[in-house]
Amino acid sequence: MTDTRTLELPQLGEILDRSPAPPERSALPHDLHHEPEPTTLAIPVVGGGEAVVLDEAPSATRTTASLTLTPRRAALALTALAAGAFVTGANEASVVALSPAIAAGLGVPVAQVGLLATAFALTVVLAAIPLTAVTGRLSRRLTLGTTLAVWTTGVVVAATAGSFAQLATGRVISAAAHALFWAIVAPTAASLFAPHLRGRSVTRIMLGAAAAGVVGTPVLTVAGDRLGWQAPYWGLAVLGAVLAVAFALLLPGPAPRDDDEDPADRPAPVRGDLPSRPDFLRVLAVTLTASVAMTTTWTYVVPFVTEVSGIPSATVPVMLALGGTVAVGATLAVGPFLARHAVPTVAVGLALLSGAWTMLALGQGWSGLMAQVLQAAGWAVLLSALLNWAMRHTPWPTDMGASIYTVTMNSGAALGPVVGSVLAARWGLWLLPLASLVLTLGAAAITATADRTMLRRLSVPGQLRRALAARQAVRDRRLEWQRRTAVRAHRPVAAAFAAGQAAARATERGTVRAASAVSDRAGRALRGHVADLDAHLG
Template sequence: MALNPPLLALAVGAFGIGVTEFTPMGMLPLIAADLNVSIPAAGLVVSAYALGVVIGAPLVTLATARLPRRRLLVGLMAIFTLGNLMAALADSYAMLVAGRLVTALNHGAFFGVGAVVAAGLVPPERRAAAVAAMFSGLAIATIGGVPLAAWTGAMLGWRAAFWGIAAIGAVAMLALRLALPELKAEAGADLWSELRVLGRGPVLAALALTMVGFSAMFTVFTYIAPILRTETGATAPFVTAMLVLFGLGLTVGNWLGGRLADRSVDGTIIGALAAQLVVLVLFAWGMHGAAAAALLIVLWGVASFASVAPLQMRVMAQAADAPSLASAMNIGAFNLGNAVGAAVGGATIDAGLGYPAVSLAGAALALAGLVLVLWLGRPAAVPAACG
């Protein structure tokens, strides 16, 4: 797809959200020491963000259903910028948690509305690729933005990282205001029509597929550092290198999934889940060698994010006449998959089954997602375009 300024502006916003979501995980010891709280208490900064996403996705989307889309997206990035400024200025644990809650309120609505806007900016046969272009900002954040923010936190203090993220928010606001055309809200968009569409069986089934399918990735990714250190014998630099490789795989997978989903949404989901199933089964063996682990981690990243755009498109297609709330709730389903996957992986470890079993548990969830999408319908049942 040729360079598209509106899609680039949406990707800048997605990049900022990706950086602010994942950066605190690498700064918890710094935050805990500075604010004189325990590591588990500092971890609630991450939980506060997740809670804000779950709360914000439906409430913000419904409250702004009739706002022009450009004004809404700029406003959402203003909330993002405000929350990160609160974190940068935080002189107490309570203020930091409050800042993270505010920051997260934009997350689900931005990605949900942004996906609908992105799909509407291009011809029907290129809509999945357009959605993937927006999500590319999130994938790229895992390669460069998050490591850079973590380095900034280590060198200049954790507040400096949040100042930098707030600056990204300001740039995104300007980019969205200048690049996006004036876009009215969807015809007939209101609270009741959005809720009515969200309650449809096919929409709920599509949301369930996102949650189950994406939980496979986080079953393993949540514990990738101890897996590599224990099973591969990896050093800290090797773990960092593997995370960068995984981020590169995510970026390639996001691009590939967008291209393939414009041909077949369900076909792409089936292929991505099947690939992830195979890779995670192989990783249970391959994690014991550095070369095999590196190769499989790249392929795992590709398979994991190849499903993002088609999963988003599937929900939007099922909720075509009022897609904003369903699209935002699908972002919540991705985050719920994160929580479910982490819980499954943790339970596997607590049961004493070993780290290879964690990879097999992830494979089992990929299989569950594969069975679900096959049960829900034929590959041709969901059109590539929505709206």
């Protein structure tokens, strides 16, 4: 096994932007204390992605729910939350899977159906932060139960739609509930278990979202082709109603409030380990451009592969399932590279997406299948890397940085279908992958502007960086203490001050002696005059 100290410690001066400290004994174990990094997880779904950022709690902190719930109930609640992630992810991707069937059933162009994805993403952008703030003081049981009930209502409205306007209304209602669900599901899952199980619990939630791409989207496609486009929405509505009841029964109620809690005892908000507003804005620019590139084509991928590439409609569910499987595998495989190589991983994801759009633009059956594999892998890699890159540079607390990142991603998801709709309506579907290719290359060009010094600093994991910074701080404090307690002869300023004081005291003593001599002479003279006066009078 490679000794990482030989790789990292020589770069300490460059990493910390200071001269190396003089050699001394190694810092004590407590010198290497560091704050835990937030958990970042991103799972791609068809045409989009779900991302969570969760600050790690101190190891000694336990929530009331983790102390009061039985392990069985906590496990059942986690399963229900994962199922909620599955149904919400499947509903989000339903427009992509069902766009030809919806267009045929409602008698509208496919390009118009794609605008439903814009309405969904725009609602998520506008609703996520306000709804999270409004429901912040409510119990998770009430909030999530009500959220799934509202979500189910929106899905029922979509399932009973006889017009495009009613379908759009149902999508907007379910999108608002979707935004609130994904804003609080990760903290809720983490609160059910001890701190060392937080990451594992959040991973289970994201596996539910991953299953939406592997299983949910293909099933929706098959059901829409054979039973009509309303049937998948009825199935999702039934699952949503069951989950709303499950949340009400399994999730913990409101925790008792501690009015005597000292605000000073609350942990400080976690920020990026390399906070930089210009670099964070660069990440947002790449995120927005890549998201627009993705949704411009992928919102209309089903009609594209059937009409342009000539792939049979019966093969589309298999193609989508293949893409979901590849995406999950790529997400798991890319994890070990994010801590040291976030920006190169972004470049790899953009390169894979560029290859996908090139393959899709060829308009052949084999190239369409190849594009699906490249797109799934590239989008999964890009989502994970962008989220990690953004959280390392956020100049604000991670919850605010994650909100800004999510809003940016969904803004691109709202703009892309509009761009694709305009291009498809005016020139045809064949132009979409070329437009996505140009936008993806633009995102790659923005990525290439990253500062090289910052790239070298990013190559060191945040935990190691904080440990090295803590060690250097201890060394600086030790050197400062040695300077203050050094021998006076070795401190020129102090020595000069002491010499000045000695000279002042010597001068003072000389002045006193001179004054005393003058006084003595005056006394002797006075005594002489007195003696002369006595002699004269006598």
